[in-house]
Amino acid sequence: KSYNFLEDLRDLSDVNKANVKFSLRNPSHPDEDVCYIVHGKPETLNSCSFKNTSKTFMVIHGWTVSGLFESWVEKLVAALYNREKDANVIVVDWLDMAQNHYVVAAHNTKMVGQEIGLFIDWLEETARIPLEKLHLIGYSLGAHVAGFAGNHATNKVGRITGLDPAGPDFEGVHAHGRLSPDDAHFVDVLHTFTRGSLGLSIGIKQPVGHVDIYPNGGSFQPGCNMRGALEKIASYGIFALNNAIRCEHERSVHLFIDSLLNEEEASRAYSCGSNDMFDRGMCLQCRKNRCNTVGYDVSKVRKARSIKMFTKTRGSMPFRVFHYQLKINFLGKINQLAMEPELTVSFYGTNGKAEDLKLNIQEKITPNKTHSFLVVTEKDIGDLLMLKFKLEESTSSLLSLLSSWWYRDSANSGIQVHKIRVRVGETQKKIVLCLKDPQTGSSSQDVVFVKCKEPWRYLSKR
Known part of the structure; x- marks a missing residue:
C-alpha cells in the first residue's frame, strides 16, 4: 500500500520561507549565475537583457543532496542556446528547498511551483511575453514543480517537458497533485527509470502528459549497467546503485539535450499498447500520429487520453537507432x-x-x-x-x-x-x-x- 507523506508534512515548511531565484544564463557562460531577474523589479529585466519577443525556457532542477547544481544544468542551457540563439534561458534555483529529506523536498514542490506561477504572471504582465513561447523543462521533482507552476499561473503556458518526473509520493495521486496534461497547452514526458528496483521506482510509471515516451521501456538504459550494480549490492551495499540510478534517471535529460544538438539524427518513438508488444516489433506504424519525434521537436499531438510511446536507443549520444x-x-x-x-x-x-x-x-x-x-x-x-x-x-x-x-x-x-x-x-x-x-x-x-x-x-x- 502506498503512503502519501505530502498530506502529513504541511507544517514542515512555510510559504513565506520559499526561496526561489531566477537566473537568466548567458550563452557564453551557461554555467554561471551572473544576472538574476527579481520578481517585482522590472529594472532587472533590462539589466539582464531579457528579450520579451523571444522564446523563453525555464530549467527546473530536482532533489539535491549537495545543494549544488548538477552538471547537466549547464549542458542543457548550452544546448538550448545552441538551438535557439535568441532565446531567454532562465535557470530556476530552488536549491535551498530541494536540499532536504526527499519527502520534505517533495512536499516543497507545490510551494515552489506557486512561486514560479506568480513569477510567470508578473513576467507576462510586465514584459508582455506571449505565454505560448514559454517552455518549462523540469527534471525529476522539478517536473512536478513545473506542473504546479503551470497550474498556478493565471494563463496557460505553452509547453511543459517532464524529464523522468519523480515517482515516490506522486505515483497514482490525483492530477492536481502532480504534473498532468492540464498544466500547459502541451505536456510531453520522457520516462527513463520507471522500474521498481528494491520496491522503489525513482521515476513515475504512469503517463502524466499528452505524449509520454518510454525509451527502452522506461528502464535499463543502455550504458548504465544497472544489472551490474544490482549484483554489487551484496558487496558494496546500496551505494553501489548510486551511479547506475543517476545514469538511468538522468538519461532523460541527455536524450532531450541530444534532440537539441542532433536535430538531423532525431530519435523516433512509436505509439503502442505495451512495451511487450513494442519489443515484438508490432508497433512501427506512423499513420494517424502513431509515431513522433523524441525530445524538443516532438509533434504537439493532444488527445483525450495520454499517448504512450516507445523507442530504443544507443548507450551514448547520438542516441538514435x-x-x-x-x-x-x-x-x-x-x-x-x-x-x-x-x-x-x-x-x-x-x-x-x-x-x-x-x-x-x-x-x-x-x-x-x-x-x-x-x-x-x-x-x-x-x-x-x-x-x-x-x-x-x-x-x-x-x-x-x-x-x-x-x-x-x-x-x-x-x-x-x-x-x-x-x-x-x-x-x-x-x-x-x-x-x-x-x-x-x-x-x-x-x-x-x-x-x-x-x-x-x-x-x-x-
Whole structure:
C-alpha cells in the first residue's frame, strides 16, 4: 500500500520561507549565475537583457543532496542556446528547498511551483511575453514543480517537458497533485527509470502528459549497467546503485539535450499498447500520429487520453537507432514441437551492413503461425537488400532438426520459411524477402534472403 507523506508534512515548511531565484544564463557562460531577474523589479529585466519577443525556457532542477547544481544544468542551457540563439534561458534555483529529506523536498514542490506561477504572471504582465513561447523543462521533482507552476499561473503556458518526473509520493495521486496534461497547452514526458528496483521506482510509471515516451521501456538504459550494480549490492551495499540510478534517471535529460544538438539524427518513438508488444516489433506504424519525434521537436499531438510511446536507443549520444519489424511465417506439420532456437540476423543495405544482431524470441516458435520480431541497428544501412540468418550455439541434434527451416523442400518434414516481411520504422518502407537459394544444402548454417518482386501484402489491416 502506498503512503502519501505530502498530506502529513504541511507544517514542515512555510510559504513565506520559499526561496526561489531566477537566473537568466548567458550563452557564453551557461554555467554561471551572473544576472538574476527579481520578481517585482522590472529594472532587472533590462539589466539582464531579457528579450520579451523571444522564446523563453525555464530549467527546473530536482532533489539535491549537495545543494549544488548538477552538471547537466549547464549542458542543457548550452544546448538550448545552441538551438535557439535568441532565446531567454532562465535557470530556476530552488536549491535551498530541494536540499532536504526527499519527502520534505517533495512536499516543497507545490510551494515552489506557486512561486514560479506568480513569477510567470508578473513576467507576462510586465514584459508582455506571449505565454505560448514559454517552455518549462523540469527534471525529476522539478517536473512536478513545473506542473504546479503551470497550474498556478493565471494563463496557460505553452509547453511543459517532464524529464523522468519523480515517482515516490506522486505515483497514482490525483492530477492536481502532480504534473498532468492540464498544466500547459502541451505536456510531453520522457520516462527513463520507471522500474521498481528494491520496491522503489525513482521515476513515475504512469503517463502524466499528452505524449509520454518510454525509451527502452522506461528502464535499463543502455550504458548504465544497472544489472551490474544490482549484483554489487551484496558487496558494496546500496551505494553501489548510486551511479547506475543517476545514469538511468538522468538519461532523460541527455536524450532531450541530444534532440537539441542532433536535430538531423532525431530519435523516433512509436505509439503502442505495451512495451511487450513494442519489443515484438508490432508497433512501427506512423499513420494517424502513431509515431513522433523524441525530445524538443516532438509533434504537439493532444488527445483525450495520454499517448504512450516507445523507442530504443544507443548507450551514448547520438542516441538514435533504426527500428525494423520482421514478420516470419513458419510453415510445417501440425504436430511439430514448439522450439526456441537461438538466431542472429545480419542486414546488408545500400549504405553498409549491420551484422550479428540477436533475434529476441519472446515466445516459442510454432509452425503455421506468423511471428513478429523487433530488430534495431545503430547505423543507417540505407535500403535493405539482403538479410542473413545464422544459427548460434546449436547442438548437432538441434542443428539437424532446424536444418530444413529455411528450405522449400516439401519432402522434408521440418518447419519451412518461404518469405520474410520487413517494415522499417524510420522510413516506413515495407520489403518482402525471399530465399536466395531454395536448394541450399542442409549443412549450411547461414540462410540468405534477398528482395523479391512480390509486394507487401496485409492479411488484415491494423
